[in-house]
Amino acid sequence: MTKIAVLTSGGDAPGLNACIRAVVRAGHYYNLQVIGIKRGFKGLIEKEFVSLKPRDVSMIINRGGTFLLSAREERFHHYEYRKVAVENLRKEGIDALFVIGGNGSFQGANLLVKEFDFPVIGIPKTIDNDTYGTDYTIGFDTAVNNAVDAIDKIRDTSVSHERVFVVEVMGRKSGFIALAAGIASGADVTLIPEYPFPMHVIVDSILQARKRGKRFSIVVVAEGVASGKEIAEILSEKLKPYDFGGVRYSVLGYIQRGGTPTVYDRIIASRFGVFAVEEYINGKKNIMVALENGKVVSKPLEVSFGKVKKPDLSDFELNNILTL
Numbered sequence: 001m002t003k004i005a006v007l008t009s010g011g012d013a014p015g016l017n018a019c020i021r022a023v024v025r026a027g028h029y030y031n032l033q034v035i036g037i038k039r040g041f042k043g044l045i046e047k048e049f050v051s052l053k054p055r056d057v058s059m060i061i062n063r064g065g066t067f068l069l070s071a072r073e074e075r076f077h078h079y080e081y082r083k084v085a086v087e088n089l090r091k092e093g094i095d096a097l098f099v100i101g102g103n104g105s106f107q108g109a110n111l112l113v114k115e116f117d118f119p120v121i122g123i124p125k126t127i128d129n130d131t132y133g134t135d136y137t138i139g140f141d142t143a144v145n146n147a148v149d150a151i152d153k154i155r156d157t158s159v160s161h162e163r164v165f166v167v168e169v170m171g172r173k174s175g176f177i178a179l180a181a182g183i184a185s186g187a188d189v190t191l192i193p194e195y196p197f198p199m200h201v202i203v204d205s206i207l208q209a210r211k212r213g214k215r216f217s218i219v220v221v222a223e224g225v226a227s228g229k230e231i232a233e234i235l236s237e238k239l240k241p242y243d244f245g246g247v248r249y250s251v252l253g254y255i256q257r258g259g260t261p262t263v264y265d266r267i268i269a270s271r272f273g274v275f276a277v278e279e280y281i282n283g284k285k286n287i288m289v290a291l292e293n294g295k296v297v298s299k300p301l302e303v304s305f306g307k308v309k310k311p312d313l314s315d316f317e318l319n320n321i322l323t324l
């Protein structure tokens with residue numbers, strides 16, 4: 001009987017459990033045996049393997065995090081540990097590895113293909129949505145909703161005290177979360193690394209808003225631009241001559257990554273998981289699953305590396321128009 005293994009690697013993202021569930025259930029639907037690997041590549045090296053049956057993934061579709069646990073495993077950068085990992089997979093009679101991960105995890109997994117000819121299927125997840133080759137990664141929608149929920153609350157204080165608020169959101173080097181959260185929360189200024197603009201423009205736009213009668217301002221900053229603290233300090237200095245209720249900042253941090261996955265994340269995670277198994281059954285390997293123009297497709301795993309995925313410039317411009 002064909003045996004597949006599934007693991008989650010890198011930072012957790014809401015929807016991972018829904019995706020594991022989909023891989024396990026689709027696997028059994030198509031008569032495959034499914035093994036879960038705990039703690040990502042760490043568990044691959046240390047052989048933390050568990051058998052997964054359809055009932056083992058009951059009641060997890062609505063849970064954040066990953067019940068298989070995750071890790072960022074430094075040892076996987078070294079050939080000798082990757083060799084151990086593949087030996088473990090082969091000893092267990094596993095025919096293919098399903099990696100639910102982001103850019104870094106896909107690059108690591110691809111080395112198993114290149115060095116040992118071990119079949120790998122990648123399923124993209126990361127709250128940052130920065131994996132090249134797919135329009136969407138599992139977890140992004142929930143993270144943005146979490147950020148918008150928080151900004152909506154911060155706005156209450158911002159309005160009541162007529163303050164400028166700087167809200168730092170996650171995204172590593174990318175601005176997808178910031179841009180989406182900025183649009184959806186009606187932020188006055190959204191700072192993302194992909195389309196930078198100078199500080200005087202930000203100050204100017206806050207001052208213009210005041211002139212138009214707006215007594216509070218929300219600035220969303222992607223962590224890849226600067227910290228919320230740094231931006232708040234600069235703004236505080238520049239806005240000193242004006243009558244403001246002060247500048248404050250909030251770092252949303254890990255609350256963005258946790259909690260119940262949205263319906264969208266559950267559905268995408270389910271589609272990705274089932275499609276990944278079906279592609280494997282149809283003879284495809286060393287591929288990644290992707291969302292392209294609303295359709296789930298597959299493409300070579302390598303497509304995802306070396307290229308930088310950028311948010312749409314039109315969304316960035318839209319945000320600027322809406323802040324008038």
Ligand code: F6P
Nearest residue numbers: 011126127128170171172223257
């Ligand atoms: O990639 C997801 C992410 O949450 C980024 O937005 C953030 O920069 C990073 O992970 C934090 O990583 P860690 O979990 O190692 O603190």
